[in-house]
Amino acid sequence: MEAQTLYEKLWSSHVVREEADGTALIYIDRHLVHEVTSPQAFEGLKLAGRKPWRTSSIVATADHNTPTDHWELGIQDPVSRQQVETLDANIRASGSLAYFPFMDERQGIVHVIGPENGATLPGMTVVCGDSHTSTHGAFGCLAHGIGTSEVEHVLATQCLLQKKSKTMLVKVEGRLGLGVTAKDIVLAIIGRIGTAGGTGYAIEFGGSAIRALSMEGRMTICNMAIEAGARAGMVGVDETTIAYLKDRPFSPEDEAWDRAVAYWRTLRSDDGAQFDKVVELSAEEIQPQVTWGTSPEMVTTVDGRVPDPAAVTDPVRREGMARALKYMGLEPNTPITEIAVDQVFIGSCTNSRIEDLREAAAVTKGRTKAANVRRVLVVPGSGLVKRQAEREGLHEIFLAAGFEWREPGCSMCLAMNADRLEPGERCASTSNRNFEGRQGAGGRTHLVSPAMAAAAAVTGHFVDVRTLD
Amino acid sequence: MKPFTILDGLVAPLDRANVDTDAIIPKQFLKSIKRSGFGPNAFDEWRYLDVGQPGQDCSGRPLNPDFVLNQPRYQGAQILLTRDNFGCGSSREHAPWALEDYGFRVLIGPSFADIFYNNSFKNGLLPIRLTAVEVDELFAQCEANEGYRLVVDLAAQTITRPDGKTLHFEVDPFRKECLLNGWDDIGLTLRHADEIRAFEAKRRAEHPYYFA
Ligand code: SF4
Numbered sequence: 001m002e003a004q005t006l007y008e009k010l011w012s013s014h015v016v017r018e019e020a021d022g023t024a025l026i027y028i029d030r031h032l033v034h035e036v037t038s039p040q041a042f043e044g045l046k047l048a049g050r051k052p053w054r055t056s057s058i059v060a061t062a063d064h065n066t067p068t069d070h071w072e073l074g075i076q077d078p079v080s081r082q083q084v085e086t087l088d089a090n091i092r093a094s095g096s097l098a099y100f101p102f103m104d105e106r107q108g109i110v111h112v113i114g115p116e117n118g119a120t121l122p123g124m125t126v127v128c129g130d131s132h133t134s135t136h137g138a139f140g141c142l143a144h145g146i147g148t149s150e151v152e153h154v155l156a157t158q159c160l161l162q163k164k165s166k167t168m169l170v171k172v173e174g175r176l177g178l179g180v181t182a183k184d185i186v187l188a189i190i191g192r193i194g195t196a197g198g199t200g201y202a203i204e205f206g207g208s209a210i211r212a213l214s215m216e217g218r219m220t221i222c223n224m225a226i227e228a229g230a231r232a233g234m235v236g237v238d239e240t241t242i243a244y245l246k247d248r249p250f251s252p253e254d255e256a257w258d259r260a261v262a263y264w265r266t267l268r269s270d271d272g273a274q275f276d277k278v279v280e281l282s283a284e285e286i287q288p289q290v291t292w293g294t295s296p297e298m299v300t301t302v303d304g305r306v307p308d309p310a311a312v313t314d315p316v317r318r319e320g321m322a323r324a325l326k327y328m329g330l331e332p333n334t335p336i337t338e339i340a341v342d343q344v345f346i347g348s349c350t351n352s353r354i355e356d357l358r359e360a361a362a363v364t365k366g367r368t369k370a371a372n373v374r375r376v377l378v379v380p381g382s383g384l385v386k387r388q389a390e391r392e393g394l395h396e397i398f399l400a401a402g403f404e405w406r407e408p409g410c411s412m413c414l415a416m417n418a419d420r421l422e423p424g425e426r427c428a429s430t431s432n433r434n435f436e437g438r439q440g441a442g443g444r445t446h447l448v449s450p451a452m453a454a455a456a457a458v459t460g461h462f463v464d465v466r467t468l469d
Numbered sequence: 470m471k472p473f474t475i476l477d478g479l480v481a482p483l484d485r486a487n488v489d490t491d492a493i494i495p496k497q498f499l500k501s502i503k504r505s506g507f508g509p510n511a512f513d514e515w516r517y518l519d520v521g522q523p524g525q526d527c528s529g530r531p532l533n534p535d536f537v538l539n540q541p542r543y544q545g546a547q548i549l550l551t552r553d554n555f556g557c558g559s560s561r562e563h564a565p566w567a568l569e570d571y572g573f574r575v576l577i578g579p580s581f582a583d584i585f586y587n588n589s590f591k592n593g594l595l596p597i598r599l600t601a602v603e604v605d606e607l608f609a610q611c612e613a614n615e616g617y618r619l620v621v622d623l624a625a626q627t628i629t630r631p632d633g634k635t636l637h638f639e640v641d642p643f644r645k646e647c648l649l650n651g652w653d654d655i656g657l658t659l660r661h662a663d664e665i666r667a668f669e670a671k672r673r674a675e676h677p678y679y680f681a
Contacts, residue, residue, distance in 0.1 A: 016668045017661055023643040025658060027668055029679045037561065039502035050655070054669075056680065065500065079500040079523055086502050097681075124679060131560040131584055147562035147588035148504075149654070157658045159665055163641065195487060196554040199583055229557065231583050252678035260678045295487050295557075316486050316552055323485070416496050435491040435558060441520045 003270035006236050007167050007202045010142040010267070014125050016159055025159045029124040030136075033060040033096075033151070034110045035087035036416070037129025041152035042090040053158040058096035059119045062087055063109045064416050066102050068379050068406035075102065080417065094155075098250070100383075108382020108408040111135040111349035115219065116384055118248025122237045122264040127154055132349050132432065134225040137234035138218035139241055140267040142202075144231040165232065166200055166276040169269075171207035174283035179466040181359065182217030183351060183430065183449035185209065185281075186224040187289035191299040193279060198230030201277065204269060205235050209283035215244040216355035223350045224432050227296040236268030290336050290462050291434050291447040293324035298434070300336060302452065302464045308332035327436055328444050329424065336462050339446070342425040344376040344457040345439070346450055347406075348413035351430035352381030354388050356450040360430075361394040363454035363465060369402035370460030376403035377419060379411040401458065415440045428456035471593040472651030476574050477620045478547030481538055482611045488551060489558035490585065494567040498523050507563055508570030512538065542615045550607055551578035555596075556585025565592045575621050577628070579604050590644045591654065595623060597638045623649055 004012075016025040038060075045052070052058070065080035067073075075081040084102055091099045098119065100107040106117065111132055114120040120136045126143035127133060129151040136143035146160065154160055170189055190197075203225050210218065218235045225233025235241075242261055245251045252260045287301035298321070300307070309321040309332065325332065330339070346352070346360050357380060369376055378398045380386040386408055389395055395405045412419040413431040421427055421443025430453050431438075434445040448456065455465040498510045500523055509527035514520075516539060518531040532539045538546070549568070555578045556564060565588045568576070576589065576596045589596045599607075610630065611617040620629040623645060628636040647654065658665075673680045 017664055019643050021642040023641060025661065025665070027665070027672065036499050040504045040562075043502070044504075048655070053665075077500075083500050083502055121679065123676070129560060129562075131558065133560075145560035145584055147560050147565075147584060147591065149562060149588065149591035153655050153658065156655045157662075157665060158669065159658060161643075161654060161658065195557055196580060196582070199554070199580060226584075229554070229582060250681065252681065256678045260676075263676065295489075316484075319484075320486050414491075414496050416499065433489075433491070433558060435489045437495055437514050438491050441495070441514060 003272040005167050005269045005273040005275060006140060006204055006234055006267060007142070007165070010123070011164055014142065022163050024162055024164065026125060026162045028127050028154050028158055028160055029057060030059065030119060030126040031057045031154050032110050032114055032126065032128035032133065033058055033091065034064060034130065035062045035083045036064045037148050038090065038151055039083060039086045040148050041155060044152045045155055050156045052094045052155045055095040056097045057158065058094070059098045059114060060087065060091045060096050061100040061107050061110055061113055062102045064410045064414065066409040067417050068409050068411045068419055071103055071407055105383045108385065109349045109352060109410055111223065112353060112381030112385065115139065115215070116248065116382060118245055118251035121245065121251070122241060122267050127160060131226045132223050134231065134233045135219050135223040135349060137222040137225065137232055138215060140234060140237035140264065142232055142234070145226065165202040168198060168201040168203045168277040168279065169275040170203055170205050171278065171280045172205070172209040172283050173207040173280065174209055176209055176283045176286065179451060180286055180288060181449040181451060182213055182220040184286055184289045186221045187291065187296065187299050187447065188281060188286045190224065190228045190296045191289070192281065193228055195227060195295050195297045196229045198225060198228040201230050202232040202234065203228065203230040205233060210235060211238065214355055215240060216353040219353065220350055224296070227432055237264045288449065288452050288464055290452065292328065292330060292336065293321065294327055294434055294436050295324070296432070296434060296447060298324055302336050302462060304336055306330045306332055306334045306336070337464070338461065340372055340426070340461040341428045341456050342374050343421060343427040344373060344453050345412045345427055345429040345431060346453050347377065347379030347381070347411050348431035349381065350432045351450050352379060352385065354385050356430065357385070357389045357394050360450040360454040361397045363451050363468065364401045364403070364458060365397050367401055367458040369457055372460040373457055376457045377406055377412055378403050379406045380408050382408045403457065412439050414438060428453045428462065470591070470651045470653060473574065473593055473595055473623050473648045475620065475622045476547060477618060478574065479543070479545055480548040480550055480611045480617050480619055481543035481546035482550040482608050483537060484552065484608060486552040487554045487557055490556060490561050490564040491558055493556070493564040494561065497521070499561060499563055504566055505570060507567035508572070511567040511571040512536070545572065547572055548575040548577060548619055548621065549573050550604065550611060551576060553578065553580045555581050557582040560584045562588045562592070565589045565594050569594050577604065577607065590648055593648065593651070595621065595648060597628065599636060599638060603636055
């Protein structure tokens, strides 16, 4: 048989039928649901007199709108509360494999709870009305974000209408330097290929530097595939994947486990498989990254400077840069390390897992929040992550440093709840989007790794985490 | 879904690349559990000088005079000219809902983000990819001529400029058919329910652990 890419294997094992123009019906194994993009879908279903096709495919949670402090007060904002209550009513009426409602001990960000409960398994198709569904591709599955009409379509038919993507291999070879993390890899990739570089592609991340990453690191990378324009990112299955999944609540057991593992081991690109595009990076050359603009591709290394639009010839790009710098309140040629921050956010589906918190705690230990930093929020990705961190005493390190230790949720990643930036405030953030207004109207976001965010919190400005002793 | 056949519409130019869905519809409006009513908040942060709140009456809010869509000459525009990677960012369908509710039926640009592109078709909004050169020309003509209109014919896959020049565009046959007829995807898919059931049964037998 001809050598196949992982994407081709996943695709062909899910095609129910195909139209003449290549539009295919793809079967969906796992449907993750949250409160923001599902109410209109459930309503549409009801209006059409349709029933969900297979509710045991559904794993649901409330994450985007939920507060991260004072849970005893419930959800104060009435509009947010209505959305969460609507999810509650819909899921309780339809049924599901699992539902982790607001304040449940396993509640959390949808892209954190799926994997940690073993609800995301290799070989699956995974969808969610959320673009960062690409995260789950770290497990060798085909996972991508869908819109609300598609959420309704999956609810009603258990399928998605899709056209096959082109394939791209992003290969990162070599060993990462000390203090350089998965987040820096993916920001460097986006800096290289641009935010539209992956449009129309499914990206597979490979090479020795990716293989060496933990599942948490791989999730960070696949999470931001969408920031490179690719709906799906993925990593082939190996022993790291399998070890992570063993004994998770929804992982198969006993004989079923052995049978599953035998299949999962085939879920990697064959030697000699052809990709439509290959991009190579050397891990040794990757430095800690900091974004300076309002798009994730506007990124540089911590020892770099804010670029000068005057040096750019393409007029659309030049104006885009100038507009970004104006919004960000930055002068061209300013050294990155001279940029002071007002807030720090450690959290989001990109970087709120246990390893991320360990990384941030290692930098924070024995240090305190800089005087010019108004607030540092540490928001674990789920209730399970929170308790694990507390068992390890990480929360004490954060609290001793003057950081806030919050309840799980999306929080200031998109500021739909009360956690947000004030206009003009500048934030070092471990999230995934630095768009205008993303963390609060007028707020200025710089994307960094958890270690770099913690370093900014204790020094008050961006600093190369490797230079802290 | 509203069918789309031919549109003769006023054009407005939004001369920016990477217009993201947070800009098209800021997150505070995502709390709505309805599909409609997002139009007054399309491009909210660029369009108004104050910070908008969900449920607010927008008619008395201070408009940003520098935002292109606020110029009198572009009122009533149904075709939006854009630059590369329009609609990047989140999967929120509130973005096409807001654009459609604002009055747009056609978007023209060199490229669109995948999820946004897909979402548009499901809501009677036609995103059209043209070459960068063709888009540049449309921007130049639109900005130079007040009342600039284009005729978009989906069946023929053409855009006709006021100077008589016709541009051809590509669209997937399946999407085109659905949009021309205003067909609901779900109804179409459910015609294949037997095939889906057969596939599901086979998958369940081969991989029971996905059906726990
Ligand atoms: S953490 Fe941020 S990016 Fe992730 S799902 Fe929540 S809002 Fe979306």
